[in-house]
Amino acid sequence: MSISVADFPQVWQKPSAEELLASLKKLQVEPPIWNPKTSRKIIIETCQNAAQFRREVAAYLSSIVSSSLGWIQDDDEKEALWDEASRRLSERCGRAAMGEITRRWPLESQTSSPFELIIREPPIIGDCLGLKTWGSSYLLAQSLGEIAEKSLSHLLQLGRPNQSLEVLELGSGTGLLGMAAAAIWQTNVILTDLPSIMANLGFNIERNRSTIEILGGGVESGALTWGSDEDNAERFGEKNQFKIVLAADPLYDDDHPELLSSAIHDHLMIDNDARAVVMVPQRDLVTKRLIAKFLSIMASSDLKVLEEHTLAGQDDWDEDGEDSGIECWWAVFGRQ
Incomplete structure (x- = not known):
């Protein structure tokens, strides 16, 4: 040292x-x-x-x-x-005790020079884990270019801005993934989360808006409570609006698999070209069980797994910081 x-x-x-x-x-x-x-x-x-x-x-x-x-x-x-x-x-003392911090996240786009997003993370209050940026969102953000070229090539063409194609991110948290998607894919992304998360999410969006727009993307936000039609009526009352739905680290409680599945069904367009991309870090047996439950629920519907992968990255969920390595499961879903 x-x-x-x-x-x-x-x-x-x-x-x-x-x-x-x-x-x-x-x-x-x-x-x-x-x-x-x-x-x-x-x-x-x-x-x-x-x-x-x-x-x-x-x-x-x-x-x-x-x-x-x-x-x-x-x-x-x-x-x-x-x-x-x-x-x-x-x-x-780990994420739960960490005070407010600001991180700079370097990213690359195949169609422009490297850029960075600046993200504020307030202290965690109660169970508001969405106030922190988790490793899978950065890992997925760094993979967006490759995903566009392979898994979403029928919808996205890197280097050709497409503001008419709207992308929805579920559980945006601090906004890193959704803002990266707007910048790298050069499309319009609507970032959503619980009402208690929206103030910090809005702050981060405004802080990075000019960077995103210079790169050819657009970004909006709206409160979205999974499983509550009443709370979402104003902005998301119309169902199945989006051709692409994104979610990173959305499974950490027992009711999340069903709620996430329901949210994807409600908001992903009813179209054979529509895709949902979900990434979940496999931190422990509990997380793996939640992934299995989510896959089981999705399998009983018209949304099927088209691709399934794992990707190694890092996280700072470990309170001791002894080993920040994490393996993330991710999959692409489509209607069939």
Whole structure:
């Protein structure tokens, strides 16, 4: 590691407030950006090498939080140090404890120079997991060009903007996937999520709107509660409007397979050319069970699996950060 905790001023040395604050600033954790091209072996080795350093940092930060800092006379300086040390600890406590962050997500398009989307992620409040960007959305976003050329070539032609073709994203969260689709596919994408998610989603859309429009795409948003016709009547009262439906990481509760299946049936156009693309990270046995349940429900309808794949990437769901490797299942569905 380039930083050694042993080189920092220790509490027992009674350093000045300025010295402690400077050390705490150096320990600020930058939000991770995942790269599916990085091998799983490198990811694991990097995380293992960092484990001891994380434990040392946690002990150092705890020593400051638990200290009375009695040698520092200014109470405001003490509060500032405790607050800063607490923030450094929360940055290392997984998604549930992470404060607000802003991430820059690099992306590539076959028809333009590389670009990036800037995404704000507020702290998780209650069960609002849609306020964070999860690994599968970035993994799917990076695969959009290839998907357009192979799985959706009958609908999309890269390099030829098509604003008349509207795409619906279900469970957009922070908006990374839907905005990437608008920019890379050069089409109009409507991003949707629960009403409680919409304020941050709208903020991210406006922050990136000019980038998307320069690249030839368009983006809108609307609240969409799966399984509630009343809540969705104003914008989505008309059924089966969209030729493409996207969803990333939409299955993490027992009722999600049925709700997602219902949402796809309600909004995917009744047309043999229409397609739904769904990606789900296989984090554990629970997630795999939800995928199996979703596939079973879809199989009993007119929506069938046309393609099924797995793709290795990264995620930071793991609270300890020991191994961020994740294998994502994804599939393309069509009406038959």
